[in-house]
Structure formats: C-alpha cells, structure tokens
Amino acid sequence: MTQDLAAVEQQVAELRAQLDALHRRVPSNKLSMVVFSGDLDRALAAFIIATGAVAMGMEVVMFFTFWATPILRDAGKKVKDKDLMGKMFGAMLPKGACAVKLSKMNMGGLGTTMMKHLMKQKNVASLDQMIALAGELGVQIYVCELSMELMGFKREEMIDYPSMDFCGVAKFLEEAMDSRVQLFI
Amino acid sequence: MTQDLAAVEQQVAELRAQLDALHRRVPSNKLSMVVFSGDLDRALAAFIIATGAVAMGMEVVMFFTFWATPILRDAGKKVKDKDLMGKMFGAMLPKGACAVKLSKMNMGGLGTTMMKHLMKQKNVASLDQMIALAGELGVQIYVCELSMELMGFKREEMIDYPSMDFCGVAKFLEEAMDSRVQLFI
Amino acid sequence: MTQDLAAVEQQVAELRAQLDALHRRVPSNKLSMVVFSGDLDRALAAFIIATGAVAMGMEVVMFFTFWATPILRDAGKKVKDKDLMGKMFGAMLPKGACAVKLSKMNMGGLGTTMMKHLMKQKNVASLDQMIALAGELGVQIYVCELSMELMGFKREEMIDYPSMDFCGVAKFLEEAMDSRVQLFI
Numbered sequence: 001m002t003q004d005l006a007a008v009e010q011q012v013a014e015l016r017a018q019l020d021a022l023h024r025r026v027p028s029n030k031l032s033m034v035v036f037s038g039d040l041d042r043a044l045a046a047f048i049i050a051t052g053a054v055a056m057g058m059e060v061v062m063f064f065t066f067w068a069t070p071i072l073r074d075a076g077k078k079v080k081d082k083d084l085m086g087k088m089f090g091a092m093l094p095k096g097a098c099a100v101k102l103s104k105m106n107m108g109g110l111g112t113t114m115m116k117h118l119m120k121q122k123n124v125a126s127l128d129q130m131i132a133l134a135g136e137l138g139v140q141i142y143v144c145e146l147s148m149e150l151m152g153f154k155r156e157e158m159i160d161y162p163s164m165d166f167c168g169v170a171k172f173l174e175e176a177m178d179s180r181v182q183l184f185i
Numbered sequence: 186m187t188q189d190l191a192a193v194e195q196q197v198a199e200l201r202a203q204l205d206a207l208h209r210r211v212p213s214n215k216l217s218m219v220v221f222s223g224d225l226d227r228a229l230a231a232f233i234i235a236t237g238a239v240a241m242g243m244e245v246v247m248f249f250t251f252w253a254t255p256i257l258r259d260a261g262k263k264v265k266d267k268d269l270m271g272k273m274f275g276a277m278l279p280k281g282a283c284a285v286k287l288s289k290m291n292m293g294g295l296g297t298t299m300m301k302h303l304m305k306q307k308n309v310a311s312l313d314q315m316i317a318l319a320g321e322l323g324v325q326i327y328v329c330e331l332s333m334e335l336m337g338f339k340r341e342e343m344i345d346y347p348s349m350d351f352c353g354v355a356k357f358l359e360e361a362m363d364s365r366v367q368l369f370i
Numbered sequence: 371m372t373q374d375l376a377a378v379e380q381q382v383a384e385l386r387a388q389l390d391a392l393h394r395r396v397p398s399n400k401l402s403m404v405v406f407s408g409d410l411d412r413a414l415a416a417f418i419i420a421t422g423a424v425a426m427g428m429e430v431v432m433f434f435t436f437w438a439t440p441i442l443r444d445a446g447k448k449v450k451d452k453d454l455m456g457k458m459f460g461a462m463l464p465k466g467a468c469a470v471k472l473s474k475m476n477m478g479g480l481g482t483t484m485m486k487h488l489m490k491q492k493n494v495a496s497l498d499q500m501i502a503l504a505g506e507l508g509v510q511i512y513v514c515e516l517s518m519e520l521m522g523f524k525r526e527e528m529i530d531y532p533s534m535d536f537c538g539v540a541k542f543l544e545e546a547m548d549s550r551v552q553l554f555i
Contacts, residue, residue, distance in 0.1 A: 004375055005189055011382050012196050018389055019203055025396050026210050027550065029362070034553070036415055038474070041251055045221060048331075052354035058362070066411055067474055085488055092475060104223070104252055105277060118270060118335050146418075150488050169422035176551045177399070177428070180212065181361045183219070183369040184553040190374055197381050204388055211395050214547070226436050230406055233516070237539035243547070289408070289437055290462060303455055303520050365397065366546045368404070368554040 030059040032179040034172065038067030038094065039103035040112060040127060046185045047130035053181075054137040061179070062134075063172040065144035069151060070094050071127075072143060072158050079157040086152020093151065096159070097128040135162045142167045142175075215244040217364040219357065223252030223279065224288035225297060225312060231370045232315035238366075239322040246364070247319075248357040250329035254336060255279050256312075257328060257343050264342040271337020278336065281344070282313040320347045327352045327360075400429040402549040404542065408437030408464065409473035410482060410497060416555045417500035423551075424507040431549070432504075433542040435514035439521060440464050441497075442513060442528050449527040456522020463521065466529070467498040505532045512537045512545075 031053045035046045050060045064072055070093040082090060094100045105111035119126060125133065134141075141164045148155070148166065155166065165171075176182045216238045220231045235245045249257055255278040267275060279285045290296035304311060310318065319326075326349045333340070333351065340351065350356075361367045401423045405416045420430045434442055440463040452460060464470045475481035489496060495503065504511075511534045518525070518536065525536065535541075546552045 004379075005193065008193055008375065008379055008382060009189075009196075011379075011386075012193060012200065015200055015382065015385055015389060016196075018393075019200060019207070022389070022393060022396060023203075023207060025399075026207060029210075031358075034415075034419075036412065036555075042221065045219075045251060048354050049219075049358070053358050056355060056358055056362075058358070066415060085484070088484075114270070114273075115335070122334055124331065124335070146494065149492055150485070150494070169418050170426060173401075173419070173423050173426055173428070173551075177426075179551075181358070181364075181367050182551050182553065183367065184555050185221075185369050190378065194374075194378055194381075197378060197385065200385055201381075204385060204392070208388075208392060211392060214395075216543075227406065230404075230436060233539050234404075234543070238543050241540060241543055241547075243543070299455070299458075300520070307519055309516065309520070366543075366549075366552050368552065370406075370554050 027180045028059065028178050029057065030061065030175070030179040031181040031183075032061045032063065032172065032176040033182070034063050034065060034184045035068040035071075036066050037103070037185055038070060038100060040100045040115070041102050041104075042185050043068065043071055043097070043100060043127055044130070047127065047134055049183070050134050050139050051130060051137060054134075054139060058180075060134075060139045061142065061175045062139060063142045063144065063175070065147050067093075069143060069147045069153060071097050071100055072141070072161070072164070073153065074157060074159040075099065077157045079154045082152055082154070089151040090153070097131055098126075100127065131159070131161070138163065141165070142171055144168070212365045213244065213363050214242065215246065215360070215364040216366040216368075217246045217248065217357065217361040218367070219248050219250060219369045220253040220256075221251050222288070222370055223255060223285060225285045225300070226287050226289075227370050228253065228256055228282070228285060228312055229315070232312065232319055234368070235319050235324050236315060236322060239319075239324060243365075245319075245324045246327065246360045247324060248327045248329065248360075250332050252278075254328060254332045254338060256282050256285055257326070257346070257349070258338065259342060259344040260284065262342045264339045267337055267339070274336040275338070282316055283311075285312065316344070316346070323348065326350075327356055329353070397550045398429065398548050399427065400431065400545070400549040401551040401553075402431045402433065402542065402546040403552070404433050404435060404554045405438040405441075406436050407473070407555055408440060408470055410470045410485070411472050411474075412555050413438065413441055413467070413470060413497055414500070417497065417504055419553070420504050420509050421500060421507060424504075424509060428550075430504075430509045431512065431545045432509060433512045433514065433545075435517050437463075439513060439517045439523060441467050441470055442511070442531070442534070443523070444527060444529040445469065447527045449524045452522055452524070459521040460523070467501055468496075470497065501529070501531070508533065511535075512541055514538070
C-alpha cells in the first residue's frame, strides 16, 4: 500500500506539471490592438474599446502603425532636419488627433466637423481627450519603428504620452500571443 | 502513512482549485465580431464567416457599430420626430442591406450591380438573405447604442431580427473576452 | 485506509480527464489572418506580421479573400477561356503583388511609387519579395474559392507558391479556432 500511495503521489506530480504547462499557454487578461487606419472613425473606435477594456480590468496595448502613426503627432511641436521625403510625408499626413478625418462622408471636411459637433453635443469625448484618458488609465502605446522611418517622423514630434514606446512587429506579436483579445483596426 | 495520504489529498484539492481557475480563463467556443464597415463586401464577409461558424457549432455574436449600423435599417419603416442631424444622417446613409455598396469598383453603382448579379448567378445568397439566415441560425446581433445616438437612428427603424439588442462597448468586450475568435471587420 | 487511497486515486483520474478536456480547448501557437484588403499597405502589414510570427516560432496561416485575391495573381501567366465577367474582373483588378496600390495618398500612382522607392532605400523588402520569403518560411496560404469563382480567376493564373490551397470559410474557421492570434486585415 505504501507503493500505491507513492504511485498516486507520482500521478499528482505529473498532473501538476501538465497544469503548469497549460497555464503558460493560456493568455493573460489583455487586449492587443493594431491601429493601422488613420481615419477619425476607426481611431475613435480603437480608443473607445481601449478605455472600455481598462474599465473592465483588462490590460491594454495599442500598436500604432502606418496611417495611424500621424494621429500621435503633436501639432505644437516642430522638427528640423527632415529630408525631402520626410518633409513631404510630414506636410501631407494629418498633424495629430485633431486633424484626422472621417473615412466616409468627409465631404471636404464638413462631415468631420458635423461629427465632432455631434460628439460634443452628446458629451462624447473627442479623440485627443480619449488619448489623454487612455494615457491616464495606463494604456500602453507602441509606435511602429518602421512606419516612423518610412514616413520620416521623429520621436520628438510625437505627443507627450505617459507610456509610449517605439518597437517592431516582434513586440506586437509577443503581446498579442499573450492576449485574450486581439484586433486589427 | 495516514499523514502521507492526507498530504496527497491536500495536493489533489489544490490541483482541483487551480484547474477550476484555469477553466474560467479559457474562452468558450464562441466567435465575436465587430462589424464597423458599411461596405457590401465586408458585410458579406462578416455574414459568411458568421453563418459558417454557426454551422461548425460555434456560438456567434456580431456587434454592429458606426458605418455598419445603417445596414440593419429596414427600408420599409419610416420614423418621425428626428432632429435635423438625424434627418441628414438618415438621408445620406444607406437604408438597409440592399442599399449598401462595394468599397471598391462601385463605379457609380455599376460594380455593385454586377457583383449582385454575379452572386445570384453563382447561387450565393444576397446580404439581406444572409442576415435572415443568420437570424434563423441564432446569431446574436448587438447594435452599438452610441452609433445609434450619434447618427440619430431610432430602434423602430431597424429590421425585425430574432435576437437583436442594443448595448455599449462593455457588452462587446465581455463577449470578446469569452470568445475563441475575435475579428474587427 | 485502502478505501481512502482508492478515493484519492479516483479524484486524480477525474482531474486528469478534466485537464485533458481543457488541453483540447487551449489553442495552438498559431496565427490566422484573413487578408481581405487589396491595398499595398495592408498587404505589406499582413506579410510583415506573418513573417515576423514565423520568426518567433509560430505557425502562420493566411486566408486570402475578396480584393486580396488578385494580389496572388502571376503577372506572367495568361489564361484563356474566361467568360465576359471574368475578363472584366481580370482586366480591372490588379495583376499581382507589383500592381497593387496604396489605400491612401496613391495620387494617380505617384504615392505608391514614392513608397516603393522609400522602402527600397530603407532596405525593406517589396511585397513580392515578402511573399516569396513567406513561402520559404512555410507560411500556409489559403485562397477563398468563392472569391475565385465570383471574380472568375483560374488556379493556373496564380503565382507558384510552396503551400497554397483553395478552400472555403470552414477551413479558415477551423484554423482560427485553433489559433492564439486571429486578425482580419
């Protein structure tokens, strides 16, 4: 019977090892988003989801890439020493959250102005207010280094945000692999 | 030896508690989709995925927001008492599934007509037929309350659908956190 | 006490069964992507994520559908016997990875040319190079059969790619259900 007990103990140890292994494969209570689009509507959706998720106790990581990168530019900051391409992208892409437009019904800016007016009237925070709120709530923002380089953006022209880092796709994947929810917006 | 047995029993109880905790962290066999786009092509993709997932035994939850909201309007229903903004959005946004257009190659409606013709010829269900099928199959639709309010839509102008509810982002996140698959379309 | 031991053995067997059941519900270290968009920028993002994920040890499955399908056409292959609709789609949609355009700032092709020039200058692989790399790394590509049929594409006009198969939505869902990360691009 001592042998029997030893056998059970052995089985329990094996179960524990399996459980630990499984534990490492189950993702954390985290939400990872790739924010790819530079449209006002999609950016709003991303931040409404991000701040909502923090309110529900989730950790939130946003990875800004391509057209979404200029949303994080600070309209008040000026950068010198850009090359020709950097100057062109800088001039053609929106300068910060207040400058982005709706993906549809923009109508030369009229639709975007209407939507902003409506949001104010209905007490919905504006995009720059939502970004500030996300920062206060601890939402982590990563900015894609490749996008920064291709568009010629400099780190010193981005907004002041509590937890903003610059990284490559590996960092996003690492976070996404450990997230319960992943979205590409 | 009685002590040894008690120790093993204690270990088994601990394992059970850990297993139960892990169990709660593993998502259900559910698919959650944010349908954000109001384009015919993306809406078709969303419903093809939704109905396919039900056929494979998954539970499916669709969360309609922003430009996708008007897809669920009923072309035959009229609503009074809208304010000016509501009337403008109502007039400018498509009235239901039969009125939405392709995101590309629309060519003033010609491309959309061609695609619909092709789909009929190849025996592919139309968008409104797919919505009806999704309803029969038990696909749950949530409509974003904020989008309804911003665009001035009233509940009584939406289609009759077996399980349609109106909710905020928290409801979507709750479902997404418990879903094996999440998509933003 | 023999009874007690038997009871513990019974409990351990139950735990093992529960653990096995849970094991089957935890997804594999896999990334599944629906590539829906036919834009150069989104296709680049998809392949940067795909190749990055393989480099991190993940299995990667890409499901090409709708506007993304023509990205996989081989510009050098000609196909006969297409019907009128097939010829029209064939002529209007881009012929392969080198022909796709940016979703924004295309400016009649100038923006796309600028971006390609920039990518070359910064030593970023072009889209067709990335597709070739993905093939070498073992990224599995599925092409949506319904899209092929609707757009009148033939299998013999697609690129030579190591692991390309043609399938329906069920195959994608099967892969997505078993994936840690799922994205709709």
